[in-house]
Amino acid sequence: VKQAEFWKTVMVQQPIRCIYSGKLLEQEHFELDHLIPWSYVCHNQLWNLAPVLPEANSSKGNCLPAPKYLESFVQLQIDGLNASHNVMRPESWTRVTESFVSDLRVSRSDLLNVNSMKRAFEGSLPAMISLAEQIGFSTGWEYRG
Numbered sequence: 001v002k003q004a005e006f007w008k009t010v011m012v013q014q015p016i017r018c019i020y021s022g023k024l025l026e027q028e029h030f031e032l033d034h035l036i037p038w039s040y041v042c043h044n045q046l047w048n049l050a051p052v053l054p055e056a057n058s059s060k061g062n063c064l065p066a067p068k069y070l071e072s073f074v075q076l077q078i079d080g081l082n083a084s085h086n087v088m089r090p091e092s093w094t095r096v097t098e099s100f101v102s103d104l105r106v107s108r109s110d111l112l113n114v115n116s117m118k119r120a121f122e123g124s125l126p127a128m129i130s131l132a133e134q135i136g137f138s139t140g141w142e143y144r145g
Contacts, residue, residue, distance in 0.1 A: 008027050009084055013084075013086065016051055019072040029053075030053065032052075032057075036129065037063070047077060050073055063138045064133060065140075070125060078118070081112060084096065094108070
């Protein structure tokens with residue numbers, strides 16, 4: 001399952017708001033933002049992608065977001081995992097979630113546990129953001145839409 005298709009599947013199950021603007025997203029009008037810029041992580045893993053307004057994605061560019069967006073991002077990921085689990089075939093869901101298990105070091109059974117996923121993200125994102133900042137990525141970006 002491609003990343004945009006994953007989020008479209010989630011949007012059928014529940015409304016999704018842009019983590020930066022708070023505006024409701026439409027299935028045909030969003031882009032996927034790399035929370036931690038692609039030019040730093042060099043991957044398109046689902047755990048680092050969030051559907052956002054195209055103008056928010058363009059504005060953010062290669063910047064690191066302000067800390068105020070992290071909680072919304074993590075909650076969006078958790079909601080996406082739960083919504084997709086309810087509608088995807090088990091083997092497809094296992095494939096789609098493999099990067100969560102390997103990169104965030106969580107067990108497959110923890111993927112639907114809100115507290116476990118919050119701990120996994122809280123244990124990974126701040127360190128990655130700090131390292132990216134240390135090598136020159138601009139931090140503290142806020143959407144001004």
